[in-house]
Amino acid sequence: MSTSADIEREEGLSFQPKFDASGLLTCVATDAASGEVLMVAHMNDEALRRTIESGEAWYYSRSRRALWRKGETSGQTQRVVEMRMDCDQDAVWIRVEQVGAACHTGRKSCFYRRIEGAEGGARLVFVDAERLFDPDAVYRK
Amino acid sequence: MSTSADIEREEGLSFQPKFDASGLLTCVATDAASGEVLMVAHMNDEALRRTIESGEAWYYSRSRRALWRKGETSGQTQRVVEMRMDCDQDAVWIRVEQVGAACHTGRKSCFYRRIEGAEGGARLVFVDAERLFDPDAVYRK
Numbered sequence A, B: 001m002s003t004s005a006d007i008e009r010e011e012g013l014s015f016q017p018k019f020d021a022s023g024l025l026t027c028v029a030t031d032a033a034s035g036e037v038l039m040v041a042h043m044n045d046e047a048l049r050r051t052i053e054s055g056e057a058w059y060y061s062r063s064r065r066a067l068w069r070k071g072e073t074s075g076q077t078q079r080v081v082e083m084r085m086d087c088d089q090d091a092v093w094i095r096v097e098q099v100g101a102a103c104h105t106g107r108k109s110c111f112y113r114r115i116e117g118a119e120g121g122a123r124l125v126f127v128d129a130e131r132l133f134d135p136d137a138v139y140r141k
Helices: A004-011 A045-054 A135-139 B004-011 B045-054 B135-139
Strands: A025-031 A037-043 A058-061 A066-069 A078-085 A091-098 A113-118 A121-126 B025-031 B037-043 B058-061 B066-069 B078-085 B091-098 B113-118 B121-126
Touching (some): A037 A058, A037 B091, A091 B037, B037 B045, B045 B066
Antiparallel strands (some): A058 A066, B025 B037, B078 B091, B113 B121
16 A cells, blocks of 8 residues: 555655665666666765765765765766656666766676576676776776 | 685676575666666566566565566566676666556656755656556556
8 A cells, every 4th residue: 555655755846765774775877878777886865965966976885885986996987967766766867977987897887798598597698898997907006 | 805706706607696685686677779767676586587588577576575577467568678787796787678667656667757956955856757557547456
């Protein structure tokens, strides 16, 4: 059953981000020009606020447990062209102008492997996997 | 530090989906024709396997705690054109042919509101919010 709070969250104009038990929501970043999905990451309240205020993408790293401005180490920043909220306000879609590459492996998108069905399971196949930067040079300098 | 298991997961061709503590990974579905993000949802091992095998999108509903074939109630199915895995294998991107509308509110995409910065916070603005079906008629028949 939908409560009136659910209906307000889905049909209203008030910004009510719904963070999970870890205080995070999911963010999908796509390339504003090509529509390609660049990455899926997480934002906490602070990352979401800073992204809205600055027009640059900020995330929260679960592994490093830290707020993180995209590109602060690599220089591969994301300028936000548009932000969208989903129906139940637990996921955000940002269309961005990506400087260089979004993926820490040096590739434009994190989604550089196709999943193909195979005998008894699945396998991966590289596609669009060209590296735009050398991660060893960028992250260990 | 990257372990050899991390490197294999990122640079290898073996399918090693990394589920979270709840047994789920994140799935982003985009419209294969327009590139629009339709929805963000979750898959457990079974949903992922069935999607690969059938070429139709299956998800796991966290609220209903149940495996769910997209469109089984609404008829708004998703035929998978391509599946991609992300670098650390905890997110999947599917490009789909969407029958009708992806969102349970009857809209093509779940992302029918733009987030705009406002005095002291943010507000939402409807965009692309036309309903393609009446959810009351579809879900409560």
